[in-house]
Amino acid sequence: GEDVEQSLFLSVREGDSSVINCTYTDSSSTYLYWYKQEPGAGLQLLTYIFSNMDMKQDQRLTVLLNKKDKHLSLRIADTQTGDSAIYFCAERERDDKIIFGKGTRLHILP
Amino acid sequence: GAVVSQHPSRVICKSGTSVKIECRSLDFQATTMFWYRQFPKKSLMLMATSNEGSKATYEQGVEKDKFLINHASLTLSTLTVTSAHPEDSSFYICSARDEGGWRGAYGYTFGSGTRLTVV
Numbered sequence: 001g002e003d004v005e006q007s008l009f010l011s012v013r014e015g016d017s018s019v020i021n022c023t024y025t026d027s028s029s030t031y032l033y034w035y036k037q038e039p040g041a042g043l044q045l046l047t048y049i050f051s052n053m054d055m056k057q058d059q060r061l062t063v064l065l066n067k068k069d070k071h072l073s074l075r076i077a078d079t080q081t082g083d084s085a086i087y088f089c090a091e092r093e094r095d096d097k098i099i100f101g102k103g104t105r106l107h108i109l110p
Numbered sequence: 111g112a113v114v115s116q117h118p119s120r121v122i123c124k125s126g127t128s129v130k131i132e133c134r135s136l137d138f139q140a141t142t143m144f145w146y147r148q149f150p151k152k153s154l155m156l157m158a159t160s161n162e163g164s165k166a167t168y169e170q171g172v173e174k175d176k177f178l179i180n181h182a183s184l185t186l187s188t189l190t191v192t193s194a195h196p197e198d199s200s201f202y203i204c205s206a207r208d209e210g211g212w213r214g215a216y217g218y219t220f221g222s223g224t225r226l227t228v229v
Contacts, residue, residue, distance in 0.1 A: 042220050
């Protein structure tokens with residue numbers, strides 16, 4: 001089946017930029033998403049990118065999409081303690097199902 | 111914006127009993143809702159697609175007799191875990207698609223999840 005892969009853990013110093021990477025396999029994905037999950041909570045949609053775009057910026061968040069390599073990244077500028085969470089990469093398949101990666105736990109160092 | 115309410119947020123039940131989880135779209139109608147299960151340190155796994163007025167579509171490996179889904183109205187889907195066992199303990203999250211809104215990326219809204227513990 002289709003797959004979404006991302007590293008499980010990232011540790012970043014407060015104030016630095018965080019870059020979370022993701023690869024996917026379905027070339028027909030229409031949208032790609034980044035979701036944030038804080039402990040014990042549901043999912044919060046952070047941002048998304050349409051498959052025909054290669055970059056999207058939204059305040060501190062920058063999404064880069066390399067469709068040829070099926071690689072997606074999320075950059076968080078000036079990382080704060082409140083950014084500590086699990087970040088899920090997800091793709092929307094042609095049948096509208098959303099497939100998630102395993103999530104990257106972002107840990108902020110003081 | 112679109113809001114999905116999921117209830118309860120936490121539930122503890124005894125082994126062998128059944129538990130019902132509700133997912134409501136508060137300010138939009140949803141003909142389609144999705145149920146996910148999240149295992150510790152693992153991703154969210156799609157369990158089933160809930161269709162208003164018809165039977166749910168279950169993903170491979172999900173027991174339809176154990177996880178009963180009812181989508182009786184355009185704003186409510188329920189997931190009932192029947193004869194629950196400790197291995198059913200998990201975090202369950204629902205998602206609804208806003209059919210009335212822009213059918214794009216923001217068409218999916220997630221509930222806040224239900225932590226089920228079976229003792």
